Amino acid sequence: xxxxxxxxxxxxxxxxxxxxxxxxxxxxxxxxxxxxxxxxxxxxxxxxxxxxxxxxxxxxxxxxxxxxxxxxxxxxxxxxxxxxxxxxxxxxxxxxxxxxxxxxxxxxxxxxxxxxxxxxxxxxxxxxxxxxxxxxxxxxxxxxxxxxxxxxxxxxxxxxxxxxxxxxxxxxxxxxxxxxxxxxxxxxxx
Numbered sequence: 557x558x559x560x561x562x563x564x565x566x567x568x569x570x571x572x573x574x575x576x577x578x579x580x581x582x583x584x585x586x587x588x589x590x591x592x593x594x595x596x597x598x599x600x601x602x603x604x605x606x607x608x609x610x611x612x613x614x615x616x617x618x619x620x621x622x623x624x625x626x627x628x629x630x631x632x633x634x635x636x637x638x639x640x641x642x643x644x645x646x647x648x649x650x651x652x653x654x655x656x657x658x659x660x661x662x663x664x665x666x667x668x669x670x671x672x673x674x675x676x677x678x679x680x681x682x683x684x685x686x687x688x689x690x691x692x693x694x695x696x697x698x699x700x701x702x703x704x705x706x707x708x709x710x711x712x713x714x715x716x717x718x719x720x721x722x723x724x725x726x727x728x729x730x731x732x733x734x735x736x737x738x739x740x741x742x743x744x745x746x
Contacts, residue, residue: 571723572730575716586696586712587738593668599631601663603655603684604672607725609636611672615732623736627745655684665692674724676704685709700724
């Protein structure tokens with residue numbers, strides 16, 4: 557069992573190091589884009605399913621609350637938290653529409669919309685990113701494996717080089733944290 561523990565931490569570290577080698581410049585670029593969008597009066601909208609829903613909520617909380625520094629709240633919303641909206645939309649329009657419909661209601665041109673899906677193929681994430689793209693938002697996909705369908709609809713995609721869901725999710729939350737830190741620093745809040 558001790559080997560299992562050490563192996564999991566090593567795998568996580570190896571995946572993150574491989575990821576940052578692929579995407580360091582793009583991470584900085586997207587972080588600066590998010591900061592500019594917020595500076596211009598726009599917001600960040602995030603969503604995903606399961607653990608990715610939790611990551612969306614976590615990142616939104618870091619922006620609204622604080623990441624490292626006490627500062628003014630930054631506009632972000634996770635579309636995964638309103639059970640009345642989620643169940644009504646799922647019941648009336650189908651589960652594949654639960655994020656798309658919310659994006660249609662809340663997204664404005666210039667917003668940054670982040671869809672999180674470890675497979676890249678979650679129909680509700682793909683559809684919501686496509687809708688956000690059509691509405692003039694900048695779209696970002698956090699994904700893994702071979703990227704999936706989201707890479708065809710998002711302006712920016714971050715594909716974690718792993719087929720292991722836990723390793724992908726661990727990299728996604730690190731990516732979210734780094735983006736939050738870039739935003740705080742760029743806005744002069746850190």
